[in-house]
Amino acid sequence: MKKVIIIGAGLAGLSATLELAKENAEIILVSNQPSERAQSVMAEGGINAAMNTKGEDDSPIEHAKETLVSAAGIVNEDAVMNMVNAAPNIVKRLIDFGVNFNMDGYFDVDLRKFGGQKKQRTVFAGNCTGKQIMTALIDAVRKEEIEGKVKRYSHHEFLHLVGDNHCEGCVIQNQYTREIIEIKSDAVVLACGGMHGLFDKTTGSVFNTGMAVVRLFSQGVVMSNLEMIQFHPTTISQGNKSILITEAARGEGGRLYSLNEDGKKTYFMEERFPELGNLMPRDITAREIYKELQNNKVYLDMTGVDQEIWEKRLFELRSDMKFYFKIDPAKEAIQVEPGIHYFMGGIWVDIDHRTNIKGLYAAGECAAQYHGANRLGGNSLLGAIYGGMTVAKSIVSDEESDSKSAIISNIVGCKENMDSKRKVSKAMGIIRTENSLRSALESLKDKNDEYHVFLKAILMSALMRKESRGAHFRGDYLGINPEYAFPSVVWWDGRTINVRLKKDGELD
Amino acid sequence: LKYLITIKRQNNPDSESYIQKFEVEVYGHVSVATMLKDLNEQQNADISWECGCMSRKCGACAMRINGKPMLACACFADEIRGRKITIEPLSKFPVVRDLIVDRTAIFEGLKDMELYLSSEAFNNNYTRKIRYMSAKCLMCGCCLEVCPNFNVNHIFIGAVGSVNAYRILSQEQNMEHKDQLNVKYKERFYEGCGNSLSCHDICPAGIEVDELTARSNAVAVWKR
Numbered sequence: 001m002k003k004v005i006i007i008g009a010g011l012a013g014l015s016a017t018l019e020l021a022k023e024n025a026e027i028i029l030v031s032n033q034p035s036e037r038a039q040s041v042m043a044e045g046g047i048n049a050a051m052n053t054k055g056e057d058d059s060p061i062e063h064a065k066e067t068l069v070s071a072a073g074i075v076n077e078d079a080v081m082n083m084v085n086a087a088p089n090i091v092k093r094l095i096d097f098g099v100n101f102n103m104d105g106y107f108d109v110d111l112r113k114f115g116g117q118k119k120q121r122t123v124f125a126g127n128c129t130g131k132q133i134m135t136a137l138i139d140a141v142r143k144e145e146i147e148g149k150v151k152r153y154s155h156h157e158f159l160h161l162v163g164d165n166h167c168e169g170c171v172i173q174n175q176y177t178r179e180i181i182e183i184k185s186d187a188v189v190l191a192c193g194g195m196h197g198l199f200d201k202t203t204g205s206v207f208n209t210g211m212a213v214v215r216l217f218s219q220g221v222v223m224s225n226l227e228m229i230q231f232h233p234t235t236i237s238q239g240n241k242s243i244l245i246t247e248a249a250r251g252e253g254g255r256l257y258s259l260n261e262d263g264k265k266t267y268f269m270e271e272r273f274p275e276l277g278n279l280m281p282r283d284i285t286a287r288e289i290y291k292e293l294q295n296n297k298v299y300l301d302m303t304g305v306d307q308e309i310w311e312k313r314l315f316e317l318r319s320d321m322k323f324y325f326k327i328d329p330a331k332e333a334i335q336v337e338p339g340i341h342y343f344m345g346g347i348w349v350d351i352d353h354r355t356n357i358k359g360l361y362a363a364g365e366c367a368a369q370y371h372g373a374n375r376l377g378g379n380s381l382l383g384a385i386y387g388g389m390t391v392a393k394s395i396v397s398d399e400e401s402d403s404k405s406a407i408i409s410n411i412v413g414c415k416e417n418m419d420s421k422r423k424v425s426k427a428m429g430i431i432r433t434e435n436s437l438r439s440a441l442e443s444l445k446d447k448n449d450e451y452h453v454f455l456k457a458i459l460m461s462a463l464m465r466k467e468s469r470g471a472h473f474r475g476d477y478l479g480i481n482p483e484y485a486f487p488s489v490v491w492w493d494g495r496t497i498n499v500r501l502k503k504d505g506e507l508d
Numbered sequence: 509l510k511y512l513i514t515i516k517r518q519n520n521p522d523s524e525s526y527i528q529k530f531e532v533e534v535y536g537h538v539s540v541a542t543m544l545k546d547l548n549e550q551q552n553a554d555i556s557w558e559c560g561c562m563s564r565k566c567g568a569c570a571m572r573i574n575g576k577p578m579l580a581c582a583c584f585a586d587e588i589r590g591r592k593i594t595i596e597p598l599s600k601f602p603v604v605r606d607l608i609v610d611r612t613a614i615f616e617g618l619k620d621m622e623l624y625l626s627s628e629a630f631n632n633n634y635t636r637k638i639r640y641m642s643a644k645c646l647m648c649g650c651c652l653e654v655c656p657n658f659n660v661n662h663i664f665i666g667a668v669g670s671v672n673a674y675r676i677l678s679q680e681q682n683m684e685h686k687d688q689l690n691v692k693y694k695e696r697f698y699e700g701c702g703n704s705l706s707c708h709d710i711c712p713a714g715i716e717v718d719e720l721t722a723r724s725n726a727v728a729v730w731k732r
Contacts, residue, residue: 033558034615036647037566098629098679100640106633126640131565135643136629139676143624154612176604205560207568239542240549241562319714320563323582326537418549 001026004395005170005183007158007212008191010038011130011381012364014137015388016189021144023396028183030153030172032207035138039193039205039365040384043130044246044317046112046122047094047385048378049087053108058119060084067379070116070281071372072470072480074225074487079351083370083386090385091123097136101125102313112313113251114377116281122378127246127316130381156181158212161188161219165404167359187359187395190216191388194343194365197416198455200425202340203235203244211414213346213366217457218450220408222356222491224368224502225345227462227472230375231286231430234300235339236325242339243324245300246317247377250278252309254302256285257333258292268292283374283471286338290430299333338430342380344371344471345461348489348502352394353387356491357405361394363387368487373470408494414450424455428462433475437463453497457490460499464488509535511585513543515555516596517606525603528553534585540593541569541581557607564712567646570653571607572596577653579646579712598653601660614647617665621692623672627681635678642675642720644713651707651717657700664700667707670721673697677727693728 002025006013009031020027031038052058063084068077091109095101101123104110111120125132144150155175162169162182169184192212196204217223233256234249235242250256256278257265268288270277278285289298310318310330321329347355347362349369355362363369363384370383420443427440441459444452465488467481468474486501511532518525530551532543541562547553560566562581569580574594585593601609651667652658658666673693680686707717726732 033560033566033568034611034647036645037558037560037568039560042561042563042565095631096628098625098631098639098675100636100643100675103633103636128565128644132640132643135645135675139624142619143626146619146622146624154615155610176608176610205566206562207560207566238562239538239545243563324537324563 002186004187005185006189009035011040011384012388013191014141015385016391017141019389019392021149027150029150030156032157034154039208041131041134043381044127045248046124046129046378047381048121049091051109054120056119066117070374070376073485075372076351086386087382097140099133099136115247115279116376160215161407163407167357189391190362190366191364192366199340200422201240201242203242214450214454217454222348222489224348224487224489226458227465228344228373230342230471231338232341233285233289233338234336253305254300258296258298260296289338300336301333302329344375353391361391363391431473431475432462457497461488461490464499511591514594518603538585539581540583556605567648570648570650577650582712598649600653611649613660614668621696623676625680626685629679630681639675641715645671646713650710654706654710656704657702665696667717669697670724674720674724690728698729
């Protein structure tokens with residue numbers, strides 16, 4: 001029986017927990033907040049699966065094709081195929097767990113349209129799909145807790161890994177008492193979410209500080225595609241936080257228009273992209289809005305959405321807009337701007353979610369796996385669940401080996417710096433250039449603590465990729481350059497930051 | 509507009525609490541959560557509090573605002589009468605630091621009630637809407653804070669029990685486990701609820717707590 005520590009009790013962590021519990025593993029579930037507060041509960045729009053309940057001849061192959069087009073060539077295609085093939089059964093299993101998806105009639109799940117996809121493929125539960133799925137999985141994990149297979153360490157924060165030649169466990173800290181505990185294990189799973197807190201303003205949870213990946217990087221964990229940051233096309237600023245307007249708003253008929261000084265409305269997405277219009281992939285839509293915002297204001301117009309859709313599919317969106325912004329989206333258009341929403345990049349993993357360190361695994365938003373250069377809406381919940389399941393299978397099947405991977409003892413100092421954060425956020429905006437990235441890097445030159453080393457790694461990943469691919473758009477290198485058709489990898493060797501493209505077969 | 513913010517603070521579980529006052533200038537539809545963030549960032553107030561989604565989805569920031577339990581992210585300066593805001597930690601749970609309280613009792617209580625499905629979910633279309641509402645519970649503790657019968661050291665679990673029990677009671681197909689659930693429900697909820705209805709209209713997630721309680725009672729106690 002293996003003992004496994006899971007860092008993070010969001011969707012990926014719970015999915016891994018349930019799968020490992022089936023195998024009778026001893027599970028230690030560590031999280032700085034209870035699962036109810038995980039960022040996963042904020043996911044709104046839905047989860048993609050080729051359920052094909054709308055007579056549109058959908059299939060996992062179609063799902064894979066669109067995922068790969070969006071990922072723009074720097075994703076493991078086999079991993080994507082595995083995920084999309086598993087998707088319909090994952091949805092069926094979620095229904096058995098008690099998730100209240102919207103139904104179409106008595107037997108079929110309802111589907112909605114989402115960006116970058118020509119067919120209706122997104123299974124949803126009102127406008128709170130993440131919350132509804134999380135509740136069901138929390139209930140399921142509760143059973144395993146009662147049966148003694150899972151022990152939770154809530155309000156505990158991950159500090160660092162322990163082990164010389166492979167991962168032998170980790171050190172965590174009780175956030176209530178400040179007590180520091182070392183736990184030994186056969187495997188550690190990182191399911192600690194995206195690195196939202198490293199950036200100025202995002203739609204993510206404030207709890208996702210990103211400090212876990214900062215510490216892991218300083219211990220020699222290889223990161224990948226750190227330059228691939230998804231800007232969601234439609235967000236609203238609220239203080240120093242971006243509030244998301246779900247892509248479902250456009251999936252259910254919302255239209256984007258720009259308004260110039262003369263009061264002229266232009267439905268720019270529909271004009272420029274006749275086939276998918278407002279539902280182009282997020283990277284493209286966000287950039288088009290950004291372009292419009294240079295001279296005009298941009299609005300999301302949902303005034304044409306049917307009453308029935310508001311009531312059955314978007315009621316939470318409407319009440320949130322009224323509550324937070326005093327706007328009734330059924331009656332007036334909402335002014336929007338793109339905002340950081342998701343990190344496609346993160347901890348490098350192989351197809352089975354192993355990291356470069358033996359005994360250490362990663363899944364969910366913290367891992368760079370299924371989304372390449374741009375993620376399709378609806379694929380994050382799926383990626384988190386499937387990633388968690390895959391981690392569990394790998395841990396169960398992996399045998400002890402003599403292969404060694406050095407873990408570096410970390411440098412001290414993991415404190416955020418608002419000034420550096422702002423500089424990096426600005427340089428890593430929707431449009432990046434050599435100059436802006438270099439000057440941000442230059443300004444961090446004398447800062448060499450863990451936190452700043454990681455910020456530099458992000459900037460260096462963006463500097464290295466001298467092309468525009470997916471979410472990474474370089475004002476000075478327009479267009480895709482086939483020479484860069486590989487994921488980037490970046491790692492710390494104890495002295496320097498190393499960044500390069502990972503050509504096929506290496507590291508795996 | 510100037511607001512006077514009074515915050516009840518405490519350094520650790522064993523220390524005495526103290527009151528600290530701040531002045532904040534805000535305009536428009538600004539939430540208490542944003543005000544607390546600004547206090548920490550601009551006035552170096554170093555107030556410990558929990559904040560996740562800023563959009564009433566995670567339940568972290570529940571606290572007493574002018575005496576009423578609310579989410580800080582769902583309470584706005586321009587909707588508060590007068591320009592005085594008193595902020596205290598929830599009083600029913602042990603204080604960890606400042607506005608952070610230890611809500612472990614909620615999760616332990618749900619575990620003790622054995623709220624899980626031991627079968628595949630029974631998916632009845634007629635109960636879907638109410639199940640959906642049951643699954644929206646944030647575990648923030650607002651309904652427990654107002655409850656005259658709830659106390660962390662007492663067996664009565666409060667409305668968080670009746671709200672969350674509903675989806676399990678209505679979807680469990682293993683009748684043995686369902687019977688156990690009924691027993692636990694009576695013991696930990698039904699027998700302790702004083703029907704004060706204090707939990708009416710308090711849920712920040714908009715859950716109709718009394719509706720769910722009526723339905724859970726019906727399924728678990730009255731066998732409907």
